[in-house]
Amino acid sequence: MSLLTQKFEQLAGKKALVPFITAGHPKPELTVSAMHALVANGADVIELGIPFSDPMADGEVIQLSSESAIAQGVGLNDVLSMVSSFRENDTTTPVLLMGYLNPIECFGYSEFVKQANACGINGVLLVDSPPEESEQLLKLLAEKNMHQIFLVAPTTTDERIKYIMQSATGFIYYVALKGVTGSADLDSESVNKDVLKLKALGELPVAVGFGVKDAASATAVAEQADAVVIGSALVKLLGNCVDEKSVVSTIESFLKPIRIALNSL
């Protein structure tokens, strides 16, 4: 059983908190400390963004964080090294890489999966690689007991959900709104309805992301979901941090209230 699946089993009904940060943002040397701070303040799974020059489905906050990381020279090799360093002190928190396909295409699928596995990465979530284009990558990941997390959107039909479920492992990432990351206006009622439907159509845990920004929005969409993904709001705050101390305190003051709120559900 993978670390990720184990984690969801251990949670046994407790809502998982899945924060997203961009690797290398605000500074490459702060990313590993940030990851540990996320875990210390209640993260169950970490989504680490691979900086990409053309993040088409992301909003301005994540786009700027990517541009900043790239400007500081952060590439996929560096992201892998960061996870290796993180693993020196944390072998139990699942880490997923999130991003776009091109950096992995350049790396080569086979070599990427080999190295990612060696670094202790548990899976990937690639915005522009739907199941129909993921056959080769899925096969390589499965050989290493790693996951490719697939998205389901409000526009995804029931028939397509069933199709996605055939390839999905780990959990399903439900995109809570039509829009880019960090957009506003979550309709939690319809999100909960959709999550219920997803759970009826498959066995996998469901995480909700896009538009979740604080304790109130997290609890509102976590009524039915197993996990909440929170990215842009956190990335925006981290953009103001200059050193390890400010990164750690920012993560604490942002994440802890959300953890406490989720625990109360």
Added chain:
Amino acid sequence: MTITYANYPDDKGHFGDFGGKFASETLMHCLEELKEAYSKFKNDPEFQQRFQNDLADYVGRPSPLYLAERLTTQMGGAKIWLKREDLNHTGAHKINNTIGQILLAKAMGKKRIIAETGAGQHGVATATVAARMGLECVVYMGEVDIQRQAINVYRMKLMGAEVRSVSSGSKTLKDALNEAMRDWVTHVDDTFYIIGTVAGPDPYPAMVRDFNAVIGQEVKRQAAEKIGGLPDALVACVGGGSNAMGLFHEFLDDASVKLYGVEAGGHGVETGEHAASITAGKVGVLHGNRTYVMSDDDGQIIETHSISAGLDYPGVGPEHAFLNHTGRAEYVTINDDEALHAFHTLTKVEGILPALESSHAIAYGMKLAKTMDKDKNIVINLSGRGDKDVHTIAAIEGVSV
């Protein structure tokens, strides 16, 4: 094994290893809907008749196949024919595709049109058809392109389109495309995205090609009448590659016809400042398809350079990637200064101002003609007229207009 090119793409939108549908999940349903609608209307005689009528009466087709006699004499080799897409309404081949897509948008009940543009020709063509259909239209354009294509920006505004300036990344076409994709993800229910080239996720590459295939279909008929058979070579510029695919498509299975795609060599491929994705790029995934892209070793898309805003794109349509891979078409480069020289040559010798994009094709066609016998025939696609580039050229040459 002989490849029958007419069979591509396959059901999944793949041209061999290229193409596909590398899109975010929010768009997948919409792309499936579009594919279904396009498959239906592609074979619907009424839709096709309307498309043909619009091409004839609104666009002004067929465009002439013109023998450039003085240019031919000057080069001293093969006969040079120009396919005059510059004479179309709005001044470029871009109108063929936008006419097709707006008819689809209307048939699908969409209320709002979005587009991205580099040189502004596609933006103008989209604003034109949106005005004609009475649909709301938003065009995304990089800040840099807005500056160098001020006249086209004004033309779009005159026709009621909103031009949104994009200041992210390199502030050119690729960033405008990213922004249009973001808009589409957000307004997917009522919005139709008119992509301007043979790139993007399936079904766009095949659909845009089909709407532009009228270029090659006319050339085949016109060549039969005027030269009594097939031409020996076809030459077209390639940014995303829609005018080239439009010209090539009808001839893909005619092995005797050589196909040349001309990429923007910018300051020279060796300088790294160019937009030659096939010649100097690598296979990757960008904007919804697998193709040749210009990226660094980390997979980051790198900035491109071309004198021509319309060729300044770090990717290329997946069918071109496929034609390069199979060897069916040959892809070459022409530098900024060669394109500029060709612009002046055609203008002075034939009295025709070609767009800077098309000037790349003219430049290669001129070189090629010299290497071929006088009884051979080359067709160069004159994809657009150069009025829009006059200010750019004047600025380069220090002339105030």
